Amino acid sequence: MTDAPLAPGSTIGILGGGQLGRMLSLAASRLGFDVVILDPEDNSPAGRVSRGQIVAAYDDPVALNVFGRVCDVVTFEFENVPASSMERLAEAGARVAPGPVALAVAQDRVDEKTFLNGVGATTVDFVPVETLNDLTAAIETLGCPALLKTRREGYDGKGQVWIKSPKDAAKAFEAIGGRPAILEARADFVRELSIIAARGRDGATAIYPLGENKHAGGVLRTTVAPAEVDVKTERRARAIARAVLDGLDYVGVIGIELFDLGSGKLLVNEIAPRVHNTGHWTQDGCVCDQFEQHIRAVAGWPLGPTAPHARVEMQNLLGDEVDQWAKLAGKADVRLHLYGKAEARPGRKMAHVNKVRPL
Numbered sequence: 001m002t003d004a005p006l007a008p009g010s011t012i013g014i015l016g017g018g019q020l021g022r023m024l025s026l027a028a029s030r031l032g033f034d035v036v037i038l039d040p041e042d043n044s045p046a047g048r049v050s051r052g053q054i055v056a057a058y059d060d061p062v063a064l065n066v067f068g069r070v071c072d073v074v075t076f077e078f079e080n081v082p083a084s085s086m087e088r089l090a091e092a093g094a095r096v097a098p099g100p101v102a103l104a105v106a107q108d109r110v111d112e113k114t115f116l117n118g119v120g121a122t123t124v125d126f127v128p129v130e131t132l133n134d135l136t137a138a139i140e141t142l143g144c145p146a147l148l149k150t151r152r153e154g155y156d157g158k159g160q161v162w163i164k165s166p167k168d169a170a171k172a173f174e175a176i177g178g179r180p181a182i183l184e185a186r187a188d189f190v191r192e193l194s195i196i197a198a199r200g201r202d203g204a205t206a207i208y209p210l211g212e213n214k215h216a217g218g219v220l221r222t223t224v225a226p227a228e229v230d231v232k233t234e235r236r237a238r239a240i241a242r243a244v245l246d247g248l249d250y251v252g253v254i255g256i257e258l259f260d261l262g263s264g265k266l267l268v269n270e271i272a273p274r275v276h277n278t279g280h281w282t283q284d285g286c287v288c289d290q291f292e293q294h295i296r297a298v299a300g301w302p303l304g305p306t307a308p309h310a311r312v313e314m315q316n317l318l319g320d321e322v323d324q325w326a327k328l329a330g331k332a333d334v335r336l337h338l339y340g341k342a343e344a345r346p347g348r349k350m351a352h353v354n355k356v357r358p359l
């Protein structure tokens with residue numbers, strides 16, 4: 001396979017048809033690419049703004065063969081795509097970015113933390129849990145409170161239970177379906193930060209300023225960026241980002257969630273091998289946003305600039321909060337990003353707004 005940058009007119013495939021895929025597709029279109037989406041749900045938010053969509057399961061071998069043949073490069077917006085699907089796509093002739101290793105590491109909370117600690121990025125203390133006996137022992141090791149999470153497939157705080165006392169063990173294990181899990185010590189953070197970073201095919205990196213995030217019930221509500229952090233914290237976060245990107249031989253944009261323990265001490269909470277909700281501020285705060293940056297990286301283009309030109313407060317609109325769209329559209333300092341989802345189920349991410357202020 002040649003290493004020349006992908007020419008405009010080439011086809012980029014995206015596994016997953018949600019809002020992240022939609023915004024990636026829009027960015028790719030602006031750079032002259034065609035986009036094809038693979039998602040099991042017909043008429044997906046991303047499919048509706050793309051050249052086409054293949055409606056099939058992420059592990060459908062026939063669909064993956066077709067997808068791999070029509071796409072010059074395949075990426076994903078959803079990290080629970082089976083790693084075996086990525087291998088099949090590569091066999092069908094598509095370049096795949098980020099690679100299967102990064103995907104596999106980020107899919108399993110134990111592998112993820114083990115990898116992070118291995119590249120010098122500190123995490124909370126943790127213990128893998130397979131059985132109720134393991135959990136009881138893990139609680140003794142880590143103490144309470146501690147957070148029990150499924151190893152795989154959790155998102156937006158799903159598959160997580162706080163354990164406040166050792167007698168909660170059986171109930172908590174049942175609540176997560178008795179699945180393979182991880183018990184995490186509680187991080188006593190003063191705030192949550194994240195850093196969005198990219199690595200190109202040539203190993204060059206581009207790192208955005210930190211964002212400060214507020215969650216409610218495990219779901220992101222707001223990001224303010226650039227976050228007000230001291231030089232030491234910024235430097236440490238950037239070093240973590242570079243270590244993670246190089247350690248995974250990564251190509252594309254990654255989101256790294258951090259716990260700020262104060263006085264410049266950072267722990268990594270988790271990594272997301274894709275564009276990230278806490279990076280949406282870049283759409284209105286940077287010349288090259290995270291979506292264009294990801295497309296540039298996977299297409300082998302030079303990475304774009306990451307310097308901010310505005311201070312942005314990003315707010316997610318969940319469920320029927322999206323009904324405020326008309327009022328928000330009338331505000332001069334607000335940019336509205338709607339995902340085109342028909343049904344505003346409670347808690348569902350429907351849109352976000354970027355409130356833009358001068359730096």
Ligand SMILES: Nc1ncnc2c1ncn2[C@@H]1O[C@H](COP(=O)(O)OP(=O)(O)O)[C@@H](O)[C@H]1O
Pocket residue numbers: 124147154155156157158184185186187188192215218257269270
């Ligand atoms: N070990 C921990 N200590 C304290 N808070 C935590 C811990 N792990 C997660 N949280 C809180 O829960 C949120 C969601 O957890 P996270 O691991 O990021 O799961 P998800 O994959 O659902 O985003 C975090 O943003 C943070 O607010």
Ligand SMILES: [Mg+2]
Pocket residue numbers: 257270
């Ligand atoms: Mg998270």
